[in-house]
Amino acid sequence: MSLKLEKTLVILKPDALQRNLLGEIIARFEKKGLKIVGLKMIELEDVLLDEHYGHYKDKPFFAGLKNYMKSSPVIVMALEGIEIVEAVRLLVGPTKGRIADAGSIRGDYSMSVQTNIIHASDSSANAEAEIKRFFKDDELFNYKKIDFEFLYGDEERSELV
Numbered sequence: 001m002s003l004k005l006e007k008t009l010v011i012l013k014p015d016a017l018q019r020n021l022l023g024e025i026i027a028r029f030e031k032k033g034l035k036i037v038g039l040k041m042i043e044l045e046d047v048l049l050d051e052h053y054g055h056y057k058d059k060p061f062f063a064g065l066k067n068y069m070k071s072s073p074v075i076v077m078a079l080e081g082i083e084i085v086e087a088v089r090l091l092v093g094p095t096k097g098r099i100a101d102a103g104s105i106r107g108d109y110s111m112s113v114q115t116n117i118i119h120a121s122d123s124s125a126n127a128e129a130e131i132k133r134f135f136k137d138d139e140l141f142n143y144k145k146i147d148f149e150f151l152y153g154d155e156e157r158s159e160l161v
Contacts, residue, residue, distance in 0.1 A: 003159045006084045007037065007140075009130040010092075011119040012075035014068060021109055022075060025118065028091060028105060029079060033151040038078035038131070038140045044069050052133060061114065068114060076134045082152060082160070085124050092120045 010029070012022055029036070049066045056062045081087060093100030097110025097117070110116045121127035131140070149157065 002161045003082050003156055004161055005080055005082060006124055006127065007078050007080045007131055008085045008088050008121045008124075008127040009119075009134060010077040010079060010088060010121075011134075012077070013115070013117055013119065014072040014074060015115040016109075016117045017072050017074065019109070021117065025105055025109075026075075026077070029077070029088070032087065032091060033081070033147065034084060034087070035080040035145050035148075036077060037080045037142070038135045039075065040135075040139065041073045041075050042134070043073050046070075048133065052130070065114060078131050078135055078140055082156060085121055085127055088120045089122065092118050 012025055016022055049069055093104025093106035095116060096113045097106040100107035105118055106116050121130050
């Protein structure tokens, strides 16, 4: 079995910013051992939202979703690690905050479906497309993290391709 370092995209939504949760949420990813390779604050505009949430365009909640995502700046993060998409989705919890397990980000901080604190890519393919959507190449950093050999066992590191 071979393992691969993956990247994924996370968006800390307007409610995370307005409720002063940015540091706590970012700290969860850091404590898990995930490598931050890109991080910035941006204001989302219609064109980007139409592309990112295009699969919801025909849904009745789409206009409200766009207004909510434009209501304040957001933080976008690119994270890297082994099987990171799955690891981040587990940390984030299901979309509906009020049913998310305690201990997950949404389980601890959200009661809503729409204002649910955070977005996380749902597949490696989507993560790659989303990172390209939100980051330029020179905004992503490739660096050695000194804790790498303490996060992953010898077998996992030797299986990396």
